Amino acid sequence: MHLLHELLGKPSGDVISVSLLKLDPAWDPIRHDPRFQALLKQTDLSSTPPAGSSQ
Structure with a gap:
């Protein structure tokens, strides 16, 4: 998971x-792993511009 986190940050x-x-x-083999789900959620939130942003 750590490697995926680093790759998504680049x-x-x-x-x-x-x-x-x-x-x-x-x-699919790790899709239901809580760490994988947390990684997706964390990365998805960090890549979403804040509400009201002009981006």
């Missing part, structure tokens, strides 16, 4: 993204 283009982790069947 500009990596289409190599890895939260969307890919959510949809790609390759991640």
Whole structure:
């Protein structure tokens, strides 16, 4: 999980993204792992601009 967290924090283009982790069947074996779900949630929240932001 630590490696995934680091990869998601770097500009990596289409190599890895939260969307890919959510949809790609390759991640099915760990999809229900609480750590994986927390990683997705944390990364999804950090990449979402705050409400009212002009971005």
